[in-house]
Amino acid sequence: MLAAKYRVEVRDKEGKLVTVLEDDSKSFTINFINLLIASHYNQNDVPIFVAYNVFGSPFYTGTAKVPYVGVSWQMFNIDPVLWYFYSRAVPAIWLGTSPCANPAVANGPCGSLVACCNLRNFPFSPYNVGPSALCYGLASCSPSFTEEGWAITISNRWLNMSSSPVTIASMALVFAVFAFGPAETNYYGPQLLARMFEPFAAIVDNLPSPVTVWPGFLITVSYTIYFPV
Amino acid sequence: MPKPKVGVTLRIEVRDDKGRVVKVIETPSRSFTQNFATLLVASMWSEYSISGLKNIYTFYDVTGSPIYVVGLTPSPPSGSLYLYDVGILFYSEPQGIASQYQSYTIYMPGIWPGSSFCPDPKYAYGPCSPISTNVLSPTLFSFPSSPYLTASGWQMTYSQTWTNVTGSPVVVSSLALVFGMTGDMPSPVGYLLYAAIVDNVTPAIVINPKYSITFTYTLLYAV
Numbered sequence: 248m249l250a251a252k253y254r255v256e257v258r259d260k261e262g263k264l265v266t267v268l269e270d271d272s273k274s275f276t277i278n279f280i281n282l283l284i285a286s287h288y289n290q291n292d293v294p295i296f297v298a299y300n301v302f303g304s305p306f307y308t309g310t311a312k313v314p315y316v317g318v319s320w321q322m323f324n325i326d327p328v329l330w331y332f333y334s335r336a337v338p339a340i341w342l343g344t345s346p347c348a349n350p351a352v353a354n355g356p357c358g359s360l361v362a363c364c365n366l367r368n369f370p371f372s373p374y375n376v377g378p379s380a381l382c383y384g385l386a387s388c389s390p391s392f393t394e395e396g397w398a399i400t401i402s403n404r405w406l407n408m409s410s411s412p413v414t415i416a417s418m419a420l421v422f423a424v425f426a427f428g429p430a431e432t433n434y435y436g437p438q439l440l441a442r443m444f445e446p447f448a449a450i451v452d453n454l455p456s457p458v459t460v461w462p463g464f465l466i467t468v469s470y471t472i473y474f475p476v
Numbered sequence: 477m478p479k480p481k482v483g484v485t486l487r488i489e490v491r492d493d494k495g496r497v498v499k500v501i502e503t504p505s506r507s508f509t510q511n512f513a514t515l516l517v518a519s520m521w522s523e524y525s526i527s528g529l530k531n532i533y534t535f536y537d538v539t540g541s542p543i544y545v546v547g548l549t550p551s552p553p554s555g556s557l558y559l560y561d562v563g564i565l566f567y568s569e570p571q572g573i574a575s576q577y578q579s580y581t582i583y584m585p586g587i588w589p590g591s592s593f594c595p596d597p598k599y600a601y602g603p604c605s606p607i608s609t610n611v612l613s614p615t616l617f618s619f620p621s622s623p624y625l626t627a628s629g630w631q632m633t634y635s636q637t638w639t640n641v642t643g644s645p646v647v648v649s650s651l652a653l654v655f656g657m658t659g660d661m662p663s664p665v666g667y668l669l670y671a672a673i674v675d676n677v678t679p680a681i682v683i684n685p686k687y688s689i690t691f692t693y694t695l696l697y698a699v
Binding site (some may be wrong): 286323 | 510568
């Protein structure tokens with residue numbers, strides 16, 4: 248169904264384009280496929296699959312094992328409002344420092360995670376993602392019709408805020424689903440299941456050659472997913 | 477830039493009343509619908525953001541009725557059906573389908589046949605002139621139950637067989653892959669049926685009495 252292309256652009260401090268990489272994406276992940284299959288079913292008969300979030304923690308489809316997602320509600324979620332409420336992570340394309348041995352079974356970008364979040368301990372900060380930008384600056388608000396079919400583009404701009412160059416070798420398109428965690432019992436007795444936020448990689452790609460992003464440089468990463476017509 | 481490796485294949489098999497294969501067509505599928513692409517984009521946002529984006533997403537179900545995805549501050553046209561957000565896109569089972577489809581020509585997810593060509597399949601709401609289940613009787617819709625990795629990528633196969641239970645030949649000119657979708661709604665409604673893919677069958681296929689036709693869509697997700 249789906250073919251995707253990625254594009255990586257690096258600009259220096261003056262905004263001059265210094266690197267462009269563009270190619271067909273290679274790898275939808277097994278985590279994505281498992282969640283996708285689960286979304287064909289209802290809560291009572293959904294098969295139990297294990298999926299892993301970007302940090303490698305497992306969660307499950309169906310309801311027999313916790314944390315569980317049931318039938319993968321809203322599995323393409325890149326909503327910054329929701330993400331901010333539940334985590335300091337920023338949807339949607341995260342970056343890693345090493346290539347992945349097998350992107351189809353990777354849980355996220357490989358090596359050190361360097362662009363994912365709105366936290367100081369990561370070298371990259373999201374740039375130009377915000378409520379005033381059209382669809383938060385993250386995605387096409389509507390599909391566009393192109394020569395190759397319906398196209399939906401999702402992108403991030405990350406600014407290297409650190410004082411060191413950072414090498415990028417892999418990237419992942421990260422969506423999130425809600426899972427429900429183990430029931431807790433406290434002073435008041437059994438509590439409702441905890442609602443957990445599970446970012447997972449739907450697509451993982453290695454870059455054909457690693458890209459170095461110098462301090463103050465901006466990297467723009469995009470995936471365009473095509474639905475043939 | 478090279479064209480991406482897109483894998484959506486449609487296979488059509490016609491069998492006679494003794495189960496012998498009399499015709500096979502295999503062709504790339506051409507048309508994801510605008511409805512599908514719109515729903516996928518809408519499903520990226522929560523109800524909070526759809527309100528904030530001031531963006532009402534409109535799609536059409538298999539009957540051609542408009543459905544609005546409006547976020548938390550709804551202002552859809554009065555009397556229309558609306559959802560706060562989009563939650564599920566690929567529901568494939570017969571249970572829980574919204575009651576308004578019980579009186580429609582076909583009333584559950586599957587690969588639906590139509591007797592007319594669609595002028596522009598990417599904008600069609602379903603197969604054109606859907607054929608009643610009293611004319612072509614369906615088997616259960618078969619859809620993926622486990623991941624299957626091939627040399628070309630993750631393969632997802634959808635299939636359904638329809639048998640001519642009348643005494644006259646039936647012509648099939650179009651077909652549609654129909655899923656159920658749902659989101660948060662103001663009141664319980666159930667899964668709404670929409671066409672994700674619509675294709676014309678050229679030339680049209682004639683199904684004689686007691687003959688059956690099997691439609692198979694194979695979707696590949698690149699690896």
